[in-house]
Every structure is written in structure tokens, then in C-alpha cells.
Amino acid sequence: MELKDISLSHDQKTMHLDHVSTTIKRGKVTTIIGPNGCGKSTLLSVMSRNNTPSTGTAQLAQKDLMNYKPKEFAKKLAIVYQQNEIPKELTVEKLVAYGRIPHNQMFKKDAKKDEAAIQWALESTKLIDKSTKSLEALSGGERQRVWIALALAQQTEILCLDEPTTYLDIYYQLELLELVKRLNEEHGLTIVMVLHDINQAIRYSDHIILMQSGKIIAEGAPEEVITEQLIKTVYGVKVLFKNDEPSAGLYIVPIGI
Numbered sequence: 266m267e268l269k270d271i272s273l274s275h276d277q278k279t280m281h282l283d284h285v286s287t288t289i290k291r292g293k294v295t296t297i298i299g300p301n302g303c304g305k306s307t308l309l310s311v312m313s314r315n316n317t318p319s320t321g322t323a324q325l326a327q328k329d330l331m332n333y334k335p336k337e338f339a340k341k342l343a344i345v346y347q348q349n350e351i352p353k354e355l356t357v358e359k360l361v362a363y364g365r366i367p368h369n370q371m372f373k374k375d376a377k378k379d380e381a382a383i384q385w386a387l388e389s390t391k392l393i394d395k396s397t398k399s400l401e402a403l404s405g406g407e408r409q410r411v412w413i414a415l416a417l418a419q420q421t422e423i424l425c426l427d428e429p430t431t432y433l434d435i436y437y438q439l440e441l442l443e444l445v446k447r448l449n450e451e452h453g454l455t456i457v458m459v460l461h462d463i464n465q466a467i468r469y470s471d472h473i474i475l476m477q478s479g480k481i482i483a484e485g486a487p488e489e490v491i492t493e494q495l496i497k498t499v500y501g502v503k504v505l506f507k508n509d510e511p512s513a514g515l516y517i518v519p520i521g522i
């Protein structure tokens with residue numbers, strides 16, 4: 266996906282996206298990071314067509330995002346939001362089945378294909394044994410996996426995740442990020458996610474986009490973007506860089522503001 270010179274204001278006063286250009290590489294994990302309110306979710310909303318920029322172009326496979334028909338676009342890109350309303354009394358498998366809507370035509374329904382996609386989505390997210398349960402009966406981590414399963418049933422090339430680890434304890438955070446990694450490595454999904462945890466961004470991304478005040482300040486491989494100077498400039502936080510544990514790789518420790 267190519268974004269060129271994208272600008273957007275939610276209130277016609279402040280530029281919430283200010284001449285943003287970037288390329289989302291196919292088959293890679295891209296993570297958007299930056300301080301609260303810098304425009305991460307807004308950028309993701311442009312990529313997922315939930316907001317229309319006032320200037321610039323956003324293209325997927327050389328075609329303007331807005332020129333895709335809704336169903337056609339829903340077969341290309343799925344998004345999981347930070348907070349989702351919990352539909353009462355709907356079972357996991359019924360909700361996940363909604364992911365098949367873009368694939369169904371009025372008089373043509375491939376029940377076998379739908380069933381296989383739903384099964385794959387439930388298996389990938391380890392929800393098979395919860396499939397007949399209602400969402401109300403699940404934990405926060407399990408619910409988050411259900412929303413991902415719904416997106417997976419859409420069988421898209423691109424999966425966008427807006428702060429998928431919020432509200433999860435560290436076990437479920439890692440479990441979710443390992444799932445994202447597996448989907449990328451084993452199924453070739455292009456992932457674009459927003460994360461707050463810089464160490465998780467370093468560990469799970471091929472490419473990091475660092476934003477501040479509606480602009481992209483830096484982007485590239487994690488070790489290129491996460492530098493002492495940039496973290497101090499963008500977040501106003503002093504950090505120590507550590508690389509003393511091979512299984513952890515490079516990580517940072519905030520030491521002061």
C-alpha cells in the first residue's frame with residue numbers, strides 16, 4: 266500500500282495527519298508507534314478507508330483505495346479495533362461467520378469454502394473449544410482473539426490491528442503477538458498494527474513507523490528507528506539500551522523524563 270502526501274484534520278483546525286507518505290510492504294509486519302494523540306489510529310483509519318484524507322493519495326495495488334467497491338476492499342483488508350462492543354448472546358462461531366459476508370454473493374454461496382475459512386480462523390486463534398460459547402462468557406484475551414478470528418475469516422491479504430494488546434495481561438499480550446507473528450510467517454499476511462510498548466514493537470516488527478504530531482518522524486528497521494536520541498525527542502523519556510539476554514534481543518529500559 267502506498268500513501269502519498271496524506272493530510273487530514275478532524276476539526277478543520279489542527280492537522281492530525283500532516284503530509285504523511287509511506288509504503289506498507291507486502292508480507293511484512295509494520296508497527297506504528299508514537300505518543301498519545303500523535304495520529305496513529307488516524308493513519309490506520311485512512312489505510313482502512315474509515316477516514317478520507319483531505320489531500321494526498323492512498324493506493325493498494327496501484328488503485329486508489331476509494332475506487333474499490335466495499336466488498337472488494339473487504340476481501341483485501343481487515344481491521345481489528347481497540348475496543349469493540351460485545352454483541353450479546355452471539356456465539357463465537359456465529360460472530361466469526363460474519364467475516365464471510367464479503368465473499369458471499371446474493372445467489373452464490375460456497376458453504377464449503379465458508380466452513381473451511383471459519384474453521385481455519387477458529388483454529389489459528391485457538392478458539393475451537395470455545396466456538397459455541399457466547400462472547401460474554403469469555404475472558405478479555407479470548408474476546409480479543411475472537412475479533413481477530415472474525416478478521417481472519419475475511420481471508421484478506423492485509424490485517425490491521427489497533428492496539429491489540431490493550432487490556433491484556435503480559436501473558437495474553439505475548440500470546441497475541443505470537444499469533445500475529447505466526448499469521449505473518451506461516452500465512453504471509455501483511456500486518457499493520459499500532460502498539461504502545463516499544464519493546465514489543467522492536468521484537469515483533471520488520472518495519473517501525475514513528476509518529477509525532479501528525480507526522481512521520483522516522484521509519485525503518487527497529488534498530489534504525491529506536492535510538493536514544495529519537496525516543497528522547499519524541500517521547501521526552503531517557504532510555505537505556507540493553508542487549509544482555511540473547512533470547513530477549515535488543516530492549517530499552519526507561520530511566521527518567
Ligand SMILES: Nc1ncnc2c1ncn2[C@@H]1O[C@H](COP(=O)(O)OP(=O)(O)OP(=O)(O)O)[C@@H](O)[C@H]1O
Pocket residue numbers: 275276281299300301302303304305306307308
Ligand atoms: N473524531 C475526531 N474528532 C476530533 N478529533 C479527533 C477525532 N479523532 C481523533 N481526533 C484527534 O486527533 C488526534 C489524533 O488521534 P489518534 O486517535 O489518531 O491518536 P493516537 O496516536 O492513535 O492516540 P492514542 O495513542 O492516544 O490512542 C488526537 O488529538 C485526537 O484527539
